[in-house]
Amino acid sequence: MCGIMGVVSERDISKVLLEGLRRLEYRGYDSAGIAVIDNNSRLKRVRIQGKVQNLADAMQETAIAGNTGIAHTRWATHGKPSEQNAHPHLSHGQIALVHNGIIENHDHLRQRLIASGYQFTSETDTEVAAHLIHYHYIQHENLLLAVQTAASEMHGAFALGVIHQQRPHELVAIRKGSPLVVGLGIGENFIASDALALRSFAQSVIYLEEGDSACITAHQVQIYNAGRELVERVTHALTSDSEIVSKGPYRHFMLKEIFEQTKVLTDTIEGRINSPEVLKASFGERASHVFPQVKQIHIVACGTSYHAGLIAKYWLESLAGIPTQVEIASEYRYRDVVVSENTLFITVSQSGETADTLAALYKAKKMNYLASLAICNVATSTLVREADCVFLTRAGIEIGVASTKAFTTQLAAFLMLAAALCHDDRAQDVLSQLQELPACCERILKMNEEIEALSSLFVNKAHALFLGRGVQYPVALEGALKLKEISYIHAEAYPAGELKHGPLALVDKDMPVVAVAPNDELLDKLKSNLHEVSARGGQLFVFVDDSQDWKGNGARLIKVPSCGSWIAPIAYTLPLQLLAYHVAVAKGTDVDQPRNLAKSVTVE
Numbered sequence: 001m002c003g004i005m006g007v008v009s010e011r012d013i014s015k016v017l018l019e020g021l022r023r024l025e026y027r028g029y030d031s032a033g034i035a036v037i038d039n040n041s042r043l044k045r046v047r048i049q050g051k052v053q054n055l056a057d058a059m060q061e062t063a064i065a066g067n068t069g070i071a072h073t074r075w076a077t078h079g080k081p082s083e084q085n086a087h088p089h090l091s092h093g094q095i096a097l098v099h100n101g102i103i104e105n106h107d108h109l110r111q112r113l114i115a116s117g118y119q120f121t122s123e124t125d126t127e128v129a130a131h132l133i134h135y136h137y138i139q140h141e142n143l144l145l146a147v148q149t150a151a152s153e154m155h156g157a158f159a160l161g162v163i164h165q166q167r168p169h170e171l172v173a174i175r176k177g178s179p180l181v182v183g184l185g186i187g188e189n190f191i192a193s194d195a196l197a198l199r200s201f202a203q204s205v206i207y208l209e210e211g212d213s214a215c216i217t218a219h220q221v222q223i224y225n226a227g228r229e230l231v232e233r234v235t236h237a238l239t240s241d242s243e244i245v246s247k248g249p250y251r252h253f254m255l256k257e258i259f260e261q262t263k264v265l266t267d268t269i270e271g272r273i274n275s276p277e278v279l280k281a282s283f284g285e286r287a288s289h290v291f292p293q294v295k296q297i298h299i300v301a302c303g304t305s306y307h308a309g310l311i312a313k314y315w316l317e318s319l320a321g322i323p324t325q326v327e328i329a330s331e332y333r334y335r336d337v338v339v340s341e342n343t344l345f346i347t348v349s350q351s352g353e354t355a356d357t358l359a360a361l362y363k364a365k366k367m368n369y370l371a372s373l374a375i376c377n378v379a380t381s382t383l384v385r386e387a388d389c390v391f392l393t394r395a396g397i398e399i400g401v402a403s404t405k406a407f408t409t410q411l412a413a414f415l416m417l418a419a420a421l422c423h424d425d426r427a428q429d430v431l432s433q434l435q436e437l438p439a440c441c442e443r444i445l446k447m448n449e450e451i452e453a454l455s456s457l458f459v460n461k462a463h464a465l466f467l468g469r470g471v472q473y474p475v476a477l478e479g480a481l482k483l484k485e486i487s488y489i490h491a492e493a494y495p496a497g498e499l500k501h502g503p504l505a506l507v508d509k510d511m512p513v514v515a516v517a518p519n520d521e522l523l524d525k526l527k528s529n530l531h532e533v534s535a536r537g538g539q540l541f542v543f544v545d546d547s548q549d550w551k552g553n554g555a556r557l558i559k560v561p562s563c564g565s566w567i568a569p570i571a572y573t574l575p576l577q578l579l580a581y582h583v584a585v586a587k588g589t590d591v592d593q594p595r596n597l598a599k600s601v602t603v604e
Helices: 014-027 052-062 106-115 126-140 143-153 254-257 261-269 287-293 303-320 357-367 383-384 405-421 426-445 448-457 470-486 496-501 523-535 573-587
Strands: 002-009 031-037 043-049 068-073 090-091 095-103 156-164 168-175 181-184 188-192 203-206 212-216 221-224 296-301 324-327 343-349 371-376 389-392 463-468 490-495 512-517 539-545 556-560
Touching: 002 014, 002 095, 002 156, 002 168, 014 052, 014 068, 014 188, 014 221, 014 470, 043 052, 052 068, 052 181, 068 156, 068 168, 095 126, 106 126, 106 221, 126 143, 126 156, 143 156, 143 168, 156 324, 168 188, 181 221, 188 212, 188 254, 188 426, 203 383, 221 389, 221 523, 254 573, 261 405, 261 426, 287 405, 296 357, 296 539, 303 343, 303 357, 303 405, 303 426, 303 463, 343 357, 357 371, 357 383, 371 383, 371 405, 383 389, 405 573, 426 512, 426 573, 448 539, 448 556, 448 573, 470 490, 470 512, 490 496, 496 523, 512 523, 512 573, 523 539
Parallel strands: 296 324, 296 343, 343 371, 371 389, 463 490, 463 512, 512 539, 539 556
Antiparallel strands: 002 068, 002 188, 031 043, 031 068, 090 095, 095 156, 156 168, 168 212, 181 188, 181 203, 212 221
16 A cells, blocks of 8 residues: 556646645655656656655656556555565566555465566565566456456455556556545546545546456546446546645644644534434434444444544443443454344444455444444445445545544544433433534634643653543543654553553653543542652643642643533543644654554555
8 A cells, every 4th residue: 555546648647647646645655656658658667765756856857758657655565665665566567557455365476476487576465466467468468357367366455556558548447445436537537546636637536346447548437347247336526625635824734634623523513413312314314213223332443433432432331321342443353253132333434444444344244233333534435335324524634644633523423323322311411512512622722832832841752651531541542642643752541540550660750641631520539640640750741621720739730621521532632632743743753644654544
């Protein structure tokens, strides 16, 4: 993985390919490359380790141009980051291929190809695909059939874009478990791993379905299903909106997205509450039939979305009285799961294309769950298409690898779900607080400069500890994740009551300890835990409700505007996001594209 772009056009497409890659940079990558068939049907390739701008510079030296081409940003999975391992990969100087995903049986295929005389120049599984397609092209002299046949022999989840110098006006693509979109233009057509890459180029897009392959020219797109039958797929209009992908006045996309939370939370909540209840139709047509039957809930997600699920567990069990189990998708996939009668299966994903989350949903669909519900930010994603019920968050495009606004809108969705499943008057209190949430967030964001001033106290630290109690423990987990993701400071989170069971051994004058302390029933117990930190010389930073009269006893108190207890986990997330952001900026890291991380994890 990570980003695919391909074009067949009547015009030179080198600049289009480069611009497409620039729009995919937010997904994270370590190398980039481009391959173009020129007007003399010669295949030319340029690859670099580093940024897309380095690729642009290298292309100027090579004078690469043509009407058919593919390009890629790579995030290393097989083989280290290097020019040698960067895409596109070639076979016999004739076929060029870009690839997202993992070919699980690449070792077996490699040995088979070596026995047939093929030589390998990289450590990647991608080169295996290129040679395998070449092998089948020799047999059939049909590029589409060669790609389809090769794909049938490859195990795993992947998407491919392929060109052949003997077919200079043709681009072939296939999707098997990894997202791929076809863009439709005038006198040109495209492929990309993300529709964002096609804005202002394509007029409409087709989201390939599982097993689909496509043969694309400048004037025609033919799509075949998994059975290799010619089919028609739904087209979706693609609007161009430069503001969506612009930083505006902000230094980084992450900061912009933090400050957008007031608006996107308003958008996510608006029109979904008909006081005194949540409109069940917000969760899809089947929700009104499914929800009254729910006796148990399983939530499966990855990363930040998993933390959203952990917070939701507290809400669902407290408000709705429904036993709730939360699991990491990559763990859920590979264990024997016991499913009780009338269990609702919930998946959570910003992109709706997270490989492990999708695989978990496919597994769940074969089991006796009552129904599946997807909480997702992308209406056209695979997760949304596969789920029985859907709640679409309205976070908008999120560019920063470290999720911010997608997370808080997921939490808003979960709180609305808990209210929808609640059968007493507390639901009205929840909905009242939800409607106050955007204003509460607006007040908290005014703390930006105060939190920025704290960043210098973290810059030279190697470790940090985050603490919370009850529903604020997953908030602490999310705060620790944000700090480690973008500042590269090792950070861990624990329930404050677990301090004595190990973490306290780490506390000294060089260990900053961050605590989340809203005004709730566990506050006094949390204070006792924090006294233990102070007694051992720990540097204590406490985000505390501004209505509290709390003497710091050596702790640095950061007063957070007071808000309702149900929305407090959402509200207290914002200052932790700001803290991580400002520490990362002070350290000089790449905030929007942190090392080794990708925005949309479409491989296992």
